[in-house]
């Protein structure tokens with residue numbers, strides 16, 4: 001009977017405060033990352049989110065969360081660069097630790113699309129949305145309305161020697177800019 005539970009998609013972690021909205025798409029090409037410019041309410045809701053997951057609201061975690069809220073699908077290196085103006089002493093290793101901790105708690109979602117060299121992170125929303133990636137420039141777009149198959153609803157419930165607990169969907173394509 002415990003098996004049924006194990007086969008279900010892992011439920012989204014409960015939150016007391018909703019994370020900031022993640023923009024649905026982003027421009028291609030080199031990221032022009034402005035400063036962090038976190039407002040006080042942003043800071044407060046990010047701190048509350050961290051504490052709701054049993055984490056201390058350290059400056060590094062709050063900054064990384066705030067950065068990803070406005071710059072989704074960024075690597076640890078990009079996050080490090082993005083928060084550097086605000087936290088110049090935060091090391092890249094610390095950012096790696098932060099994104100790993102936050103991903104483990106379900107606050108961040110870690111994605112590793114095929115046309116990206118590094119794992120990318122975004123603030124997790126209630127339902128894991130699929131992505132579409134341009135295979136030429138790597139531009140990654142959220143597909144909020146595309147139904148992401150849940151683990152328990154896929155035809156393949158289990159693989160030999162493995163219990164399926166999740167599904168990650170990334171559609172591959174060519175963006176309009178690269179196609180022209």
Ligand SMILES: [Zn+2]
Nearest residue numbers: 134137175178
């Ligand atoms: Zn492209």
Ligand SMILES: [Zn+2]
Nearest residue numbers: 072122131142
């Ligand atoms: Zn996304």
